[in-house]
Amino acid sequence: MGQAAYVQIAGLLTSGHVAPGERLSLRDLAERLGTSTMPIRAAVGRLAEYGALEVSPNRAVRVPVMSAARFAELADLRQEMEGLAAERAAKAATADDIAVITRIEAEFASVATGASPDAARAVALNRDLHFAIYAAARMPLLEGAIERLWLLAGPVLNLDMRADPRRLANTPARRFHAAALAALRARDGAAARAAIAGDIAEAAAFILARRVLKEK
Amino acid sequence: MGQAAYVQIAGLLTSGHVAPGERLSLRDLAERLGTSTMPIRAAVGRLAEYGALEVSPNRAVRVPVMSAARFAELADLRQEMEGLAAERAAKAATADDIAVITRIEAEFASVATGASPDAARAVALNRDLHFAIYAAARMPLLEGAIERLWLLAGPVLNLDMRADPRRLANTPARRFHAAALAALRARDGAAARAAIAGDIAEAAAFILARRVLKEK
DNA sequence: TGCCGCCGACTGTGATCACAGTTCATAGTC
DNA sequence: GACTATGAACTGTGATCACAGTCGGCGGCA
Numbered sequence: 279m280g281q282a283a284y285v286q287i288a289g290l291l292t293s294g295h296v297a298p299g300e301r302l303s304l305r306d307l308a309e310r311l312g313t314s315t316m317p318i319r320a321a322v323g324r325l326a327e328y329g330a331l332e333v334s335p336n337r338a339v340r341v342p343v344m345s346a347a348r349f350a351e352l353a354d355l356r357q358e359m360e361g362l363a364a365e366r367a368a369k370a371a372t373a374d375d376i377a378v379i380t381r382i383e384a385e386f387a388s389v390a391t392g393a394s395p396d397a398a399r400a401v402a403l404n405r406d407l408h409f410a411i412y413a414a415a416r417m418p419l420l421e422g423a424i425e426r427l428w429l430l431a432g433p434v435l436n437l438d439m440r441a442d443p444r445r446l447a448n449t450p451a452r453r454f455h456a457a458a459l460a461a462l463r464a465r466d467g468a469a470a471r472a473a474i475a476g477d478i479a480e481a482a483a484f485i486l487a488r489r490v491l492k493e494k
Numbered sequence: 495m496g497q498a499a500y501v502q503i504a505g506l507l508t509s510g511h512v513a514p515g516e517r518l519s520l521r522d523l524a525e526r527l528g529t530s531t532m533p534i535r536a537a538v539g540r541l542a543e544y545g546a547l548e549v550s551p552n553r554a555v556r557v558p559v560m561s562a563a564r565f566a567e568l569a570d571l572r573q574e575m576e577g578l579a580a581e582r583a584a585k586a587a588t589a590d591d592i593a594v595i596t597r598i599e600a601e602f603a604s605v606a607t608g609a610s611p612d613a614a615r616a617v618a619l620n621r622d623l624h625f626a627i628y629a630a631a632r633m634p635l636l637e638g639a640i641e642r643l644w645l646l647a648g649p650v651l652n653l654d655m656r657a658d659p660r661r662l663a664n665t666p667a668r669r670f671h672a673a674a675l676a677a678l679r680a681r682d683g684a685a686a687r688a689a690i691a692g693d694i695a696e697a698a699a700f701i702l703a704r705r706v707l708k709e710k
Numbered sequence: 711t712g713c714c715g716c717c718g719a720c721t722g723t724g725a726t727c728a729c730a731g732t733t734c735a736t737a738g739t740c
Numbered sequence: 741g742a743c744t745a746t747g748a749a750c751t752g753t754g755a756t757c758a759c760a761g762t763c764g765g766c767g768g769c770a
Contacts, residue, residue, distance in 0.1 A: 279539055279549060279723075304752065314725045319752085323495050323536050324543040328638060333495060336731040336751050348635075355635050358578055417567055419646070422544060423639050430635070495753070520722065530755045535722085552721050552761040 280320030286311055287321050291330060291341070291429055292405075293398070294436025301338040302331075330429045344434045346491040353482035356427055357475040360408065363424060364458060364474040365467035366415035375414035376462055382407045383455050390446055397439055400446055407455060411462070411474070434485065450480050496536030502527055503537050507546060507557070507645055508621075509614070510652025517554040518547075546645045560650045562707040569698035572643055573691040576624065579640060580674060580690040581683035582631035591630035592678055598623045599671050606662055613655055616662055623671060627678070627690070650701065666696050 287307065290296045304322065308315040322339055325331040332340045344352075367375070386403040389396055405428070412421050439446070454477035461469035485491070503523065506512045520538065524531040538555055541547040548556045560568075583591070602619040605612055621644070628637050655662070670693035677685035701707070 279542070279551075303750075305750085315752090316724050316726090320535070320539050320723090322752095323539055326495070327540040327543050328642075329635070333752075335495075335753070337733085338751060351633055351635055355633065355639075359575070362574055417571065419545070419564075419567055419571055419643070423571075423642075426544075426639075427635070519720075521720085531722090532754050532756095536753090538722095549722075551723070553763085554721060 280317035280324070283307075283311055283313065283317040284321035284324060287318075287325060288330075288429060291325075292432035292436070293401075294433060294439070296341050296433065297437060298341050298433045299343045300341045302341070303338055325429070328426045328430070330426070330432075341433055342430075344491055346486060349431075349434065349482070349486065349491055352427065352431055353478060356424075356431070356482075357478045359420065359424055359427065360412065360478060361471040361475040363412040363415045363417065363420050364461075364470040366417060366420075367411050367413075368462050368465050368467040368470040370416050371414040371462050371465075375410070376459075379407065379410045379414070379459060379462065382410055383459050386455065387452055390449055390452060397446055401436065401439055404451065408474075411458065411470075414462070434491070435481075437490075445484070451477055454480065496533035496540070499523075499527055499529065499533040500537035500540060503534075503541060504546075504645060507541075508648035508652070509617075510649060510655070512557050512649065513653060514557050514649045515559045516557045518557070519554055541645070544642045544646070546642070546648075557649055558646075560707055562702065565647075565650065565698070565702065565707055568643065568647055569694060572640075572647070572698075573694045575636065575640055575643065576628065576694060577687035577691040579628040579631045579633065579636050580677075580686040582633060582636075583627050583629075584678050584681050584683040584686040586632050587630040587678050587681075591626070592675075595623065595626045595630070595675060595678065598626055599675050602671065603668055606665055606668060613662055617652065617655060620667065624690075627674065627686075630678070650707070651697075661700070667693055670696065 296302065302322075304315045304318045307318045307322075311318065322331055322333060326333045326339075329342060332342050371379075382403060386400065386407055389400050389403055409421070409425075412424055415421070454473050458470055458473035458477070461467075461473055512518065518538075520531045520534045523534045523538075527534065538547055538549060542549045542555075545558060548558050587595075598619060602616065602623055605616050605619055625637070625641075628640055631637070670689050674686055674689035674693070677683075677689055
């Protein structure tokens with residue numbers, strides 16, 4: 279139901295093509311995607327369900343602005359939930375899972391430190407890496423909940439990545455990713471949780487330190 | 495957007511008026527609620543977003559059937575997330591929060607052990623009690639995620655409650671609720687988490703033991 | 711009697727129109 | 741020149757119709 283539109287609009291959010299606070303309109307989106315407003319309405323409604331978009335009657339759809347407090351809670355929740363997924367993944371991961379994760383981790387490291395750092399590609403690979411780990415936990419409900427959290431954080435994360443592309447080259451993420459992978463191999467749930475939580479906490483602290491988020 | 499329809503259909507799910515596996519139709523629902531199919535489409539789409547309903551093209555909307563494995567993961571996730579909320583609530587709860595929780599707990603105990611046990615009312619009070627605790631954590635994103643989990647469990651929980659109303663009178667829930675309340679008062683996060691997790695685990699074990707859930 | 715095929719009823723989905731409420735720029739007033 | 745009133749453009753929402761795909765029961769065939 280409006281599946282295609284949902285994917286496209288979600289892509290706009292996670293790729294940072296729309297900024298927090300930006301106003302959208304069903305008719306505009308429909309025209310841009312070459313359909314009627316119906317699939318757009320369905321997709322926007324689903325995205326609004328968990329706060330990825332804000333829609334109020336007779337007013338334009340808005341990409342939610344992220345307050346510092348909201349961002350802090352989001353980072354907090356992500357540490358808990360993604361940490362949990364990593365912990366469970368350490369116990370449930372198969373050899374195939376770990377092989378896939380290893381490959382993605384190597385690719386991310388290569389792109390991040392390479393001569394031509396491709397920010398968009400690095401962001402996508404970072405996402406793939408995280409979700410490859412979570413998929414190994416075999417907890418589809420948890421995975422879905424985490425996906426929704428990422429959609430909430432999407433616009434802000436990309437805003438940050440674009441603002442400071444230099445960070446990509448020597449991102450601390452690589453260290454955390456390596457630690458997570460090692461923990462998965464060792465089936466050390468606590469270490470896996472700590473690595474993922476550390477990754478999230480570090481990135482969140484970096485963004486909060488820039489003080490571009492509204493106080494209230 | 496279809497807010498009224500959403501509340502009504504969600505009510506059908508949580509109150510157990512529709513059973514897992516049951517087929518619904520947009521036109522039927524629209525007629526029942528006295529509107530066109532539009533608000534229904536919006537509400538059903540939102541509910542389907544996180545799995546509270548299943549909708550496939552040209553096929554009737556279905557209340558998802560809960561496999562034993564899915565139910566186990568749901569119970570697992572609920573223990574983690576609601577346990578987390580309780581833990582944070584123990585640290586963040588105000589005196590007013592605790593007063594409200596105390597009142598609801600007393601009311602639940604009264605209804606559950608009273609001469610005329612009202613199952614529907616007890617279910618509602620149980621829900622109110624849990625969410626009063628989670629609200630005290632001041633984590634709206636977490637609260638929303640938990641609400642969605644409850645909507646997933648709704649049909650099955652009510653099915654169980656109707657099947658065995660005797661359980662209500664001497665439900666172990668009262669013991670866990672009392673422990674949770676005491677933990678909140680003592681600002682003991684770990685104890686609050688344990689109490690809520692215990693409540694959920696006990697209820698889940700009871701339902702799983704009845705073996706009415708499909709294996710696969 | 712048992713099985714298969716077909717046709718009608720029913721399904722969600724997309725498009726389009728009408729409508730009430732908001733927003734914003736322009737013109738009028740002091 | 742600053743401020744307010746006003747109306748046109750734009751917003752999401754609901755209703756209705758058309759359509760392609762699915763499902764179930766009835767009839768025919770072996």
